[in-house]
Amino acid sequence: MAMRAAAAAAPRGLRRLFCTNSASFPSTSFPFVPSPPSGATSAPARQMAEPNPNLFVSGLSKRTTTERLREEFSKFGEVVHARVVTDRVSGYSKGFGFVKYATIEEAAKGIEGMDGKFLDGWVIFAEYARPRPPPGEYVNNNKPEFGRQ
Numbered sequence: 001m002a003m004r005a006a007a008a009a010a011p012r013g014l015r016r017l018f019c020t021n022s023a024s025f026p027s028t029s030f031p032f033v034p035s036p037p038s039g040a041t042s043a044p045a046r047q048m049a050e051p052n053p054n055l056f057v058s059g060l061s062k063r064t065t066t067e068r069l070r071e072e073f074s075k076f077g078e079v080v081h082a083r084v085v086t087d088r089v090s091g092y093s094k095g096f097g098f099v100k101y102a103t104i105e106e107a108a109k110g111i112e113g114m115d116g117k118f119l120d121g122w123v124i125f126a127e128y129a130r131p132r133p134p135p136g137e138y139v140n141n142n143k144p145e146f147g148r149q
Contacts, residue, residue: 053080053107054129055099060084061120062092068120073099076113077106098129 057069070082084097101107107128115126 049128049130051104051108051128052131053101053104055101055107055110055126056096056129057099057114057124057126058096059122059124060093060095060097061122062095064093064097064120064122066097069097069099072119073101073110073114076101076109078102099126 055073057073060069064084066082066084069084070079073079073082078101079099080102081100082097083099085094086092087094099110101110111126111128114124116123118124
């Protein structure tokens with residue numbers, strides 16, 4: 001009750017910030033989504049990897065196991081190999097893993113079937129895995145437009 005009295009006595013700006021019901025303020029843009037600054041260009045889209053039977057799966061729960069990953073993705077084709085990358089110390093998932101299908105067509109079905117779906121309470125994302133660079137080749141992940149030059 002004391003919180004309601006404090007909220008009623010608060011200035012309108014604070015009430016707008018802390019209230020969750022839309023009746024407390026007549027704003028039509030609730031929740032607030034800022035518009036991009038004028039003249040701003042959208043970030044360059046990430047390059048899509050070539051279609052291949054290997055999938056990169058991100059957004060996994062800490063509790064997701066390799067067996068669970070294999071079980072869910074096997075609904076869309078023959079899974080040759082599945083692996084959840086885990087932390088060496090805790091043994092929990094690092095939040096990503098890999099699934100390898102027998103064919104590229106099955107991999108495409110796996111992406112279509114599992115991308116953006118829930119697994120163990122988390123939304124996961126599936127995409128074609130990018131191949132590893134050859135050993136000894138330096139890969140610079142800092143793009144010149146974002147890093148210091």
